[in-house]
Amino acid sequence: MVLLSFFIISALMGISVVLLRNKTITRIITLSFAVMHIGFTFYCWTNLNKTELTYFSYNSLGVLLLSVLSLLSVPTVYHGFVYAAGDEVKKYNIYHAALIALMTFMTGAYLANGMTVLWIFVEATTLAVAALIYHDRTEMALEATWKYVFICSTGIALAYLGILFLGFIYGRKDAANLSFASFSYIINNANPLYLKIAFVFVLIGFSTKMGLFPMHTVTIDAHSVAPPPISALISTTLMNVGFLAIFRVYTLFSGSSILPFMNHVLILAGMLSLLIAAGYMLKAKHLKRMLAYSSLENMGLVAIAVGVGGIGYYAALLLLVLHSLTKSSLFYQMGQLSRVLHTFKLDECGRYMKLYPAGALILIVGMICILAIPPSGMFITEFLIFKGLVFNDQWFILITAILLLCFVIYAMSIRIMHIVFSDPRNELSLRPPDNVNAAETISQFLFLGLVVIMCFYQPPFLVDLINQSFASLPH
Amino acid sequence: MVNYLIVLFAVTLVYFAAAERLLIYSRLIGLQGLLLCGIALFELKEINTANLIFIASETLFFKALLIPYLLGKIISRSGVTKVHHQAMPGFYLLILSIFALLLSALLASSLVNPFVNTIYMAIALFTLFTGLLLIVTHRLIISHLIGFLIIENSIFIFSLAVGNEMPMLVNIGILLDIFVGVLILGFFGLRLKPHTNELTMLKD
Numbered sequence: 001m002v003l004l005s006f007f008i009i010s011a012l013m014g015i016s017v018v019l020l021r022n023k024t025i026t027r028i029i030t031l032s033f034a035v036m037h038i039g040f041t042f043y044c045w046t047n048l049n050k051t052e053l054t055y056f057s058y059n060s061l062g063v064l065l066l067s068v069l070s071l072l073s074v075p076t077v078y079h080g081f082v083y084a085a086g087d088e089v090k091k092y093n094i095y096h097a098a099l100i101a102l103m104t105f106m107t108g109a110y111l112a113n114g115m116t117v118l119w120i121f122v123e124a125t126t127l128a129v130a131a132l133i134y135h136d137r138t139e140m141a142l143e144a145t146w147k148y149v150f151i152c153s154t155g156i157a158l159a160y161l162g163i164l165f166l167g168f169i170y171g172r173k174d175a176a177n178l179s180f181a182s183f184s185y186i187i188n189n190a191n192p193l194y195l196k197i198a199f200v201f202v203l204i205g206f207s208t209k210m211g212l213f214p215m216h217t218v219t220i221d222a223h224s225v226a227p228p229p230i231s232a233l234i235s236t237t238l239m240n241v242g243f244l245a246i247f248r249v250y251t252l253f254s255g256s257s258i259l260p261f262m263n264h265v266l267i268l269a270g271m272l273s274l275l276i277a278a279g280y281m282l283k284a285k286h287l288k289r290m291l292a293y294s295s296l297e298n299m300g301l302v303a304i305a306v307g308v309g310g311i312g313y314y315a316a317l318l319l320l321v322l323h324s325l326t327k328s329s330l331f332y333q334m335g336q337l338s339r340v341l342h343t344f345k346l347d348e349c350g351r352y353m354k355l356y357p358a359g360a361l362i363l364i365v366g367m368i369c370i371l372a373i374p375p376s377g378m379f380i381t382e383f384l385i386f387k388g389l390v391f392n393d394q395w396f397i398l399i400t401a402i403l404l405l406c407f408v409i410y411a412m413s414i415r416i417m418h419i420v421f422s423d424p425r426n427e428l429s430l431r432p433p434d435n436v437n438a439a440e441t442i443s444q445f446l447f448l449g450l451v452v453i454m455c456f457y458q459p460p461f462l463v464d465l466i467n468q469s470f471a472s473l474p475h
Numbered sequence: 476m477v478n479y480l481i482v483l484f485a486v487t488l489v490y491f492a493a494a495e496r497l498l499i500y501s502r503l504i505g506l507q508g509l510l511l512c513g514i515a516l517f518e519l520k521e522i523n524t525a526n527l528i529f530i531a532s533e534t535l536f537f538k539a540l541l542i543p544y545l546l547g548k549i550i551s552r553s554g555v556t557k558v559h560h561q562a563m564p565g566f567y568l569l570i571l572s573i574f575a576l577l578l579s580a581l582l583a584s585s586l587v588n589p590f591v592n593t594i595y596m597a598i599a600l601f602t603l604f605t606g607l608l609l610i611v612t613h614r615l616i617i618s619h620l621i622g623f624l625i626i627e628n629s630i631f632i633f634s635l636a637v638g639n640e641m642p643m644l645v646n647i648g649i650l651l652d653i654f655v656g657v658l659i660l661g662f663f664g665l666r667l668k669p670h671t672n673e674l675t676m677l678k679d
Contacts, residue, residue, distance in 0.1 A: 116643065116644070120647065120650065123650070123651070126654075127654075127658065149658060149659055150619065150620075150659065153651075153654070153659060154610075154626065156651070157626050157630055157651060158626075160630055160648065161629075161630060161633060163644075164630070164637070164644060167637045168591050191588070193586060194588070
């Protein structure tokens with residue numbers, strides 16, 4: 001009943017925001033939604049592994065990712081208020097209604113306990129994200145939205161083909177919702193070719209959401225024009241939705257003979273993602289696109305971690321959590337940077353330390369965290385991935401991955417340092433900088449602080465939840 | 476009867492490779508909608524009547540009427556009638572299409588399954604490959620849209636193959652149709668400039 005109430009109240013809040021046409025009421029409702037979301041997450045923690053409404057369950061992995069979304073909810077809402085403050089009422093309200101819808105759909109996707117319900121919620125997120133990317137109503141926004149919707153639709157169509165192949169394996173009326181539990185006991189007897197095809201379709205399809213190779217382009221373009229708080233969600237919690245969908249199928253098939261095949265495919269996808277991220281980051285001229293490629297790099301590492309198996313599973317899930325906190329901080333900071341410098345073009349950025357010291361500090365600490373340089377908690381995750389590769393004797397992958405990460409570190413650090421300390425290369429097009437209150441960076445410092453603390457201490461409740469999330473996988 | 480309809484459906488796919496006019500593409504999509512409606516009516520014998528009526532009417536309304544209508548509107552707005560000045564020549568596409576048919580037949584024969592008819596599997600795979608081919612070999616946005624609609628039809632055929640056992644899968648496939656029909660064609664299709672391939676503002 002609690003879950004149903006959550007969905008109904010969320011829907012009512014979204015509809016009220018659109019209908020009431022008042023910015024103050026919109027702010028109150030949106031903030032109330034974020035608070036309600038946090039309360040709902042607490043409820044999920046106290047009811048772990050409980051099934052509700054037949055199609056949903058408060059499973060460990062779902063609750064872990066839901067907690068990340070809850071953590072991000074209030075800062076995202078706050079930065080959204082700031083970003084959209086100058087908009088006309090209708091545009092302002094559509095933005096917030098779509099934000100409420102997106103967070104509700106992501107919640108549904110995290111908690112779905114069957115493929116079909118998960119797929120429906122993933123499809124629904126595309127609608128909400130489309131409305132948010134199109135927020136500025138420019139030609140570029142239209143192009144980005146079009147690409148996003150088209151590629152995502154193709155992706156979810158392919159993912160659906162994967163689900164249909166699962167249906168061919170089962171082909172019985174008593175598993176109409178394709179719940180994960182109903183499949184677990186027939187996978188061992190299924191035709192491995194069907195399982196392989198289903199996995200490849202699901203991987204390609206949901207990689208539109210995870211931002212993984214080969215469908216990574218969709219999120220890169222979306223970041224160029226999406227409002228920064230929305231980029232923060234697309235690059236973190238929405239990517240987590242894509243990961244969750246792939247990981248669910250991976251877990252389901254892990255008891256079958258195709259486990260080595262899945263691991264190889266994931267490592268291949270991960271390495272290609274790393275390669276593309278490194279290549280494009282070296283020539284990036286747009287700050288948000290550079291961060292988007294950094295997300296591609298991190299998702300590549302997550303895929304490699306899962307492919308490695310063993311300690312890689314823990315590393316993958318911890319990396320997802322820490323990446324979400326770090327990348328969202330950097331994207332929130334992009335909103336402030338654009339208000340100070342009025343641009344995302346690297347050639348026009350510079351002297352940030354002088355213009356906005358708090359923001360410059362976020363960029364430097366954020367860079368250290370995202371590049372997994374100690375004392376970033378992400379260092380632990382990458383260390384575990386490399387340890388797993390050594391353990392599996394996958395030396396070629398290890399060396400190539402380290403080499404590609406060196407390119408990523410070089411590309412990002414040289415650009416961030418230029419923004420913070422150097423003069424802009426193109427001074428002519430500069431507008432006078434605006435003042436932004438340093439207090440706006442509080443949430444970013446908090447998140448980055450958490451990432452640093454995780455390098456030295458990972459709380460037992462988090463470790464337990466992560467361990468439970470992959471407990472059914474072979475070690 | 477179902478087999479005749481499926482073979483006729485495959486013929487429309489080969490025609491896609493040979494056709495040059497966008498209007499023909501739009502009509503072929505409409506014809507495919509009609510054929511799918513017929514296949515659904517003959518194939519889904521075991522599901523309840525209300526669900527069957529819903530599926531048939533959705534196929535007729537969305538696939539055979541609304542989507543071709545929206546495509547026609549986009550084509551008339553764009554003023555472009557032929558595709559091949561911005562795409563791979565039809566001859567090569569036709570050869571690729573035949574290869575895709577052979578590959579589909581081979582794959583289908585190796586994917587024998589008690590729940591799925593081999594001919595269903597072969598044609599559904601051929602439909603999927605044709606859609607992907609159109610997207611890859613054409614540069615016009617409208618051709619990409621049509622490629623995607625063909626992929627949609629492939630999914631519909633796949634879902635019909637297990638429709639009697641799992642009607643929910645067919646209904647979810649319909650959800651995808653509505654999503655595409657309304658959002659992609661109705662909203663974005665009419666706002667973009669379909670005669671161009673200039674979606675290049677966003678690049679590195």
